[in-house]
Amino acid sequence: MKTDGTKQEEQQNRAGTDETxxxxxxxxxxxxxxxxxxxxxxxxxRGEILTLIGPNGAGKSTILKSITGQLRRLGGSVYLxxxxxxxxxxxxxxxxxxxVMTQHARTEYMxxxxxxxxxxxxxxxxxxxxxxxxxxxxxxxxxxxRADEVADKDFMAVSDGQKxxxxxxxxxxxxxxxxxxxxPTSYLDIRYKxxxxxxxxxLAAEEGLAVVLSLHELDLAKKVSDxxxxxxxxxxxxxxxxxxxxxxxxxxxxxxxxKGSFEPLLGLPELARVEGEAxxxxxxxxxxxxxxxxxxxxxxxxxxxxxxxxxxxxYPIAGALAAEVFVTHPYEPPEEELLQQAMQRxxxxxxxxxxxxxxxxxxxxNRKLLEYAISEGKTEALR
Amino acid sequence: MFGAxxxxxxxxxxxxxxxxxxxxxxxxxxxxxxxxxxxxTALRIVWDIRLPRILAAMILxxxxxxxxxxxxSFFGNPIAGPYILGISSGAKLVVALTMIFFLGRGLVIGSxxxxxxxxxxxxxxxxxxxxxxxxxxxxxxxxxxxVMIGYICSAITDFVVTFAxxxxxxxxxxxxxxxxxxxTWSNVAVMSIVVSLTLVxxxxxxxxxxxxxxxxxxxxxxxxxxxxxRVMLILLSSLLSACVTAFAGPISFVGIAxxxxxKVLAGSSRPQILLPGCLFLGAAVTLFCDGIAxxxxxxxxxxxxxxxxxxxxxxxxxMMLRAHRHV
Numbered sequence: 152m153k154t155d156g157t158k159q160e161e162q163q164n165r166a167g168t169d170e171t172x173x174x175x176x177x178x179x180x181x182x183x184x185x186x187x188x189x190x191x192x193x194x195x196x197r198g199e200i201l202t203l204i205g206p207n208g209a210g211k212s213t214i215l216k217s218i219t220g221q222l223r224r225l226g227g228s229v230y231l232x233x234x235x236x237x238x239x240x241x242x243x244x245x246x247x248x249x250x251v252m253t254q255h256a257r258t259e260y261m262x263x264x265x266x267x268x269x270x271x272x273x274x275x276x277x278x279x280x281x282x283x284x285x286x287x288x289x290x291x292x293x294x295x296x297r298a299d300e301v302a303d304k305d306f307m308a309v310s311d312g313q314k315x316x317x318x319x320x321x322x323x324x325x326x327x328x329x330x331x332x333x334x335p336t337s338y339l340d341i342r343y344k345x346x347x348x349x350x351x352x353x354l355a356a357e358e359g360l361a362v363v364l365s366l367h368e369l370d371l372a373k374k375v376s377d378x379x380x381x382x383x384x385x386x387x388x389x390x391x392x393x394x395x396x397x398x399x400x401x402x403x404x405x406x407x408x409x410k411g412s413f414e415p416l417l418g419l420p421e422l423a424r425v426e427g428e429a430x431x432x433x434x435x436x437x438x439x440x441x442x443x444x445x446x447x448x449x450x451x452x453x454x455x456x457x458x459x460x461x462x463x464x465x466y467p468i469a470g471a472l473a474a475e476v477f478v479t480h481p482y483e484p485p486e487e488e489l490l491q492q493a494m495q496r497x498x499x500x501x502x503x504x505x506x507x508x509x510x511x512x513x514x515x516x517n518r519k520l521l522e523y524a525i526s527e528g529k530t531e532a533l534r
Numbered sequence: 535m536f537g538a539x540x541x542x543x544x545x546x547x548x549x550x551x552x553x554x555x556x557x558x559x560x561x562x563x564x565x566x567x568x569x570x571x572x573x574x575t576a577l578r579i580v581w582d583i584r585l586p587r588i589l590a591a592m593i594l595x596x597x598x599x600x601x602x603x604x605x606x607s608f609f610g611n612p613i614a615g616p617y618i619l620g621i622s623s624g625a626k627l628v629v630a631l632t633m634i635f636f637l638g639r640g641l642v643i644g645s646x647x648x649x650x651x652x653x654x655x656x657x658x659x660x661x662x663x664x665x666x667x668x669x670x671x672x673x674x675x676x677x678x679x680x681v682m683i684g685y686i687c688s689a690i691t692d693f694v695v696t697f698a699x700x701x702x703x704x705x706x707x708x709x710x711x712x713x714x715x716x717x718t719w720s721n722v723a724v725m726s727i728v729v730s731l732t733l734v735x736x737x738x739x740x741x742x743x744x745x746x747x748x749x750x751x752x753x754x755x756x757x758x759x760x761x762x763x764r765v766m767l768i769l770l771s772s773l774l775s776a777c778v779t780a781f782a783g784p785i786s787f788v789g790i791a792x793x794x795x796x797k798v799l800a801g802s803s804r805p806q807i808l809l810p811g812c813l814f815l816g817a818a819v820t821l822f823c824d825g826i827a828x829x830x831x832x833x834x835x836x837x838x839x840x841x842x843x844x845x846x847x848x849x850x851x852x853m854m855l856r857a858h859r860h861v
Binding site for chain 1: 610742745748749758797
């Protein structure tokens with residue numbers, strides 16, 4: 152940490168190396184002796200973030216609890232910095248691995264600083280009195296997660312976001328090499344979610360920690376993780392970089408999404424499209440019609456959208472929500488046949504909405520559509 | 535805070551020595567205590583009756599409060615205590631049965647046997663509560679069960695006492711209501727040895743207890759051997775409350791109220807503060823209650839539990855309401 156220059160340098164130097172800090176080998180995990188998951192193999196290197204995603208009840212927490220030892224392992228091995236965890240003492244484990252958990256922490260009459268100081272447990276003597284150096288570590292950890300301003304407040308009195316940062320500081324002042332976080336962003340608002348994940352990303356890089364966390368927010372998982380492991384059907388169904396995981400329909404399949412969809416590129420979850428024949432035709436593009444799509448979706452009006460270029464940023468959203476999308480190849484005008492089909496659709500729709508403020512040289516076909524709609528008298532409720 | 539508690543203790547000791555059928559002047563008391571000088575009757579009253587009783591009330595009151603604190607740590611709930619969970623009553627039942635068994639055969643019971651019997655009773659009742667706690671995490675249900683266990687044990691005790699028509703057993707009735715009367719120096723010696731040994735072990739638990747107060751998962755993560763700690767908590771709290779029950783019968787609410795009072799006074803939940811705090815404030819509170827029990831309707835004595843209930847239940851209620859506001 153900051154004043155501990157040598158350790159920091161050492162860790163930064165090692166951050167570049169390919170040292171595996173945490174390795175799971177054929178781990179079996181579950182409750183009451185019944186394995187819920189089997190054959191889990193994972194490894195995390197220094198400075199890396201591994202994120203577990205997957206549906207509720209698939210066993211993300213179970214895996215994390217089996218790593219921390221809170222849950223008895225039902226098979227396989229866990230290695231910390233190359234050492235079998237079974238051969239390590241509780242103190243050694245606590246000095247290497249710490250966790251931020253979902254369990255409610257009882258903190259009667261405890262200030263945030265005192266909560267953080269609990270992380271010094273493995274380093275204090277048999278009476279548990281903290282030395283000056285220990286308190287310095289506590290303050291450094293608080294500073295590290297930017298929770299120093301609430302240090303002397305009662306833990307119960309601070310906001311959920313601050314609580315979570317304090318819990319992160321507690322885990323940090325245990326000076327771990329491996330950090331486990333079980334759904335650290337649950338119940339946080341978007342600002343705190345972003346702050347916390349940024350802090351974790353920073354820690355991984357600067358302190359050279361290996362981080363394993365579970366997340367429900369897929370969009371954030373995609374952005375924060377080096378590796379993503381998908382937990383489903385009693386094991387790791389797929390593991391890879393975010394680019395490998397967020398591809399095609401895989402995520403929708405992972406979560407068995409039936410009512411709605413998940414758009415892998417932007418990481419946007421969408422509600423289910425309104426089924427039925429399109430009643431409204433939306434002429435949009437370039438993101439101008441996104442709000443209109445959502446409004447029609449809320450009003451449960453089936454609609455058609457077009458003509459969009461396949462690389463238009465709103466195309467994935469239209470694809471998820473519209474009953475029908477007229478799409479053309481990027482940077483090419485539509486085939487005459489597509490234009491005719493769109494006009495047929497407009498003819499059968501009750502009305503047409505155009506969200507484009509102007510049509511350029513390359514968007515003449517949409518102006519044609521609008522002119523056709525006006526001539527058909529479909530645009531009285533224009534815009 | 536500790537200074538204030540010490541002063542309070544000193545005042546209470548003085549008051550307790552002075553209270554009773556024979557009134558003494560402060561000067562006489564000092565002379566009696568320090569130089570063993572003065573009226574023969576007064577000397578006997580102070581040295582043979584009042585002093586052992588005062589010491590017993592202090593030692594046992596402290597033990598009871600520490601026992602309550604350990605149980606509250608175990609269950610992670612401020613309402614837990616040896617009396618409310620039925621542990622004191624379990625101890626009472628086994629002690630009563632043992633007494634009847636021994637007295638019926640004309641044997642004399644030593645304090646150690648009494649403590650042993652109470653310990654067995656405590657552990658039996660505790661085991662019952664623990665079995666229930668495996669089935670439900672709800673503290674309210676656990677406490678209701680504890681109260682039920684308490685009633686059943688008390689009922690059986692009453693039953694046994696009523697039908698055992700030995701003259702000696704009449705004493706049992708007084709004892710089973712809870713009282714510090716009739717303490718001897720040898721009692722005080724035994725209880726101080728048992729309690730101080732238990733406390734020495736407890737001090738070594740202060741560190742893991744500190745981590746455990748946030749919850750099992752957090753303690754485990756910090757490197758605490760949670761299972762071992764839980765076993766120790768059960769054994770130590772049972773031993774302490776057994777010691778109390780063996781000598782003074784079941785005493786209500788001290789075990790719940792005192793740890794809470796210490797937390798509020800000290801504004802902290804650190805075991806390093808709570809353990810000594812409970813010991814001394816528990817001693818003071820119990821001594822105060824015993825003084826009241828002795829003097830309010832003198833020469834008739836109240837049972838100690840009547841006084842502790844009357845004075846401490848409001849504290850417990852206030853605490854429960856406050857806890858609800860937080861949740």
